[in-house]
Amino acid sequence: MLSVKRITTILSFVTMLLLLTVTCMAASPSAKADSEEKHELPVKEYRTKAGVVNVAVPYLSGAAGGKSVDDKVNQAVFDYVNAMMKQILSTQEAEAFDKEKGGAAADDMIRYNSELAKYTNKMIANRNDTGKVTASWYVRNDYEVKAARKGFYSVILKTKTYTGGPGDVITWKAMNFDLKDGSLLELKDLFEGGADYATRLQTLIGYQQMGRARLQHVIKGKELKKPSPVEISGEEDFYVDDHYNLGIILKSGKEGSTSVDMQVFDISLNDFADLIKL
Numbered sequence: 001m002l003s004v005k006r007i008t009t010i011l012s013f014v015t016m017l018l019l020l021t022v023t024c025m026a027a028s029p030s031a032k033a034d035s036e037e038k039h040e041l042p043v044k045e046y047r048t049k050a051g052v053v054n055v056a057v058p059y060l061s062g063a064a065g066g067k068s069v070d071d072k073v074n075q076a077v078f079d080y081v082n083a084m085m086k087q088i089l090s091t092q093e094a095e096a097f098d099k100e101k102g103g104a105a106a107d108d109m110i111r112y113n114s115e116l117a118k119y120t121n122k123m124i125a126n127r128n129d130t131g132k133v134t135a136s137w138y139v140r141n142d143y144e145v146k147a148a149r150k151g152f153y154s155v156i157l158k159t160k161t162y163t164g165g166p167g168d169v170i171t172w173k174a175m176n177f178d179l180k181d182g183s184l185l186e187l188k189d190l191f192e193g194g195a196d197y198a199t200r201l202q203t204l205i206g207y208q209q210m211g212r213a214r215l216q217h218v219i220k221g222k223e224l225k226k227p228s229p230v231e232i233s234g235e236e237d238f239y240v241d242d243h244y245n246l247g248i249i250l251k252s253g254k255e256g257s258t259s260v261d262m263q264v265f266d267i268s269l270n271d272f273a274d275l276i277k278l
Contacts, residue, residue, distance in 0.1 A: 039145060039147065039148035039149070039242065040148060040149045040150060041060060041061065041062040041063070041148040041149060041150065041153070042060075042061055042062060042148075043058045043059065043060050043145050043148050043155075044058070044059045044061070045057070045058060045059065046058075046059050046110055046113070048113065048114045048117040048118070050117045050118045050120075050121040051121035051124070051125060052121055052124055052125075052136055052137065052138035052139070053085070053117045053118075053120050053121040053124070053138065053139045053140075054138075054139070054140045054141075055081060055085065055113065055117050055139065055140070055141040056141055056142050056143060057077060057078055057081050057113060057141070057143070058077060058143050058145055058155055059074055059110075060073055060074060060148060060153055062150065063150070063151075063153070063179035063180075063182070064150045064151045064179045064180050065179055065180045065181055065182060068182075069179055069180070069181065069182040072182035073153060073177045073179065073182050074109060075109055076175065076177075076182075076184065077155065077157065077175060078109040078110075078112070078113050080157060080173060080175070081113065081141050081157060081159075082112070082113055082116055084139070084141060084157075084159045084161070084171065085116055085117065085120045085139055085141075086116070086120075087161070088120055088123070088124065088137065088139055088161065088163060089120060089123055093123050097115075097116060097119050101115045101116070101119065117139075120139060124136070124137045124138070124139075136162075137161070137162055137163050137164070138161065138162050139159070139160075139161050140159070140160045140161070141157065141158065141159045141160075142158045142160075143155055143156060143157050143158060144156045144158065146239040146240065146241040146242070146247070147239070147240055147241055147242050149179070150179060151178065151179045151180055152176070152177070152178065152179055152240070153175075153176070153177040153179055154174070154175075154176045154177075154239045154240050154241070155174070155175055155239075156172055156173070156174045156175075156239060156249075157172070157173045157174075157175065158170070158171075158172050159171045159172075159173075170262075172237065172249060172251075172262060173237065174237040174238055174239045174247075174249055176238065176239065176240065186234060186235055187232075187234050187235065187236050187238045187248075188234030188235070189277075190246075190276065190277060191272075191275050191276060191277055192275060192276070192277045192278075193277075195275040196275075197232070197234075197272065197275045198231075198232040198233070198234065200271075200272050200275060201232045201248065201267065201272065202229065202230055202231065202232050204265075204267050204271055204272070205230050205232075205248065205250075205265045205267075206227075206229060206230070208265050209227035209230075210227065212227075213226065213227055230250060232248075236248055236249065236250060237249040237251070244268070244269040245266045245267065245268060245269070246266070246267045246268075246269065246272070247264055247265070247266050247267075248264070248265045248267065249262060249263075249264050250262070250263045250264075250265065
């Protein structure tokens with residue numbers, strides 16, 4: 001069993017890399033907004049509703065690295081959301097937008113996002129009006145902030161689109177930032193060099209897979225296919241929440257299709273603390 005001193009040492013890793021400190025876990029009693037109650041840093045929402053396009057983007061402030069890091073991180077988030085909208089457009093339509101609206105709007109991430117949402121809605125409306133689609137297309141983007149500390153920001157961007165076919169396309173993108181310099185972190189960045197974190201995570205996920213299969217067997221009353229072992233490369237989508245859980249998002253199937261299956265595995269910090277980069 002880990003001693004109190006050892007646990008404190010482990011959590012210092014979070015201070016350095018994720019900067020999730022024990023003293024920051026308590027929500028401010030005076031905070032009114034939901035995001036401010038759960039997170040150390042304020043995360044505001046910027047939402048544009050334009051017909052069949054409904055896009056919400058989180059907007060962070062107060063990074064340890066200052067306003068330049070705020071801007072860098074927010075720009076990366078806006079860029080991803082904008083890219084998801086542009087997937088709806090043809091190459092010619094996207095180029096026409098940037099030619100007409102890019103300019104000054106490109107220097108203002110909020111304005112650019114808003115203009116793009118309106119333009120995307122207009123292009124979808126044109127398709128609907130000319131009978132080029134059998135059912136109305138749409139784009140929706142939402143998000144879930146997992147952690148927002150002075151030094152670390154973890155958010156899942158959730159996009160849902162319909163562009164014809166059998167059903168909606170749902171895409172999740174987890175983004176994790178070091179707020180000292182605004183760098184985007186990968187799963188492998190959390191661990192010491194040479195640490196066999198992949199085997200540890202594969203084993204822990206395997207336990208959860210077997211547990212879920214067993215419960216499904218009891219619920220459905222029939223034998224289910226044995227879960228296939230996962231392989232961790234260190235580039236998987238992940239998040240770290242305010243309770244120090246590591247979430248691994250595993251996807252199977254072709255990205256951007258209705259056949260993508262997503263599974264989320266929450267793993268306690270204590271289960272891999274000996275491998276963490278301190």
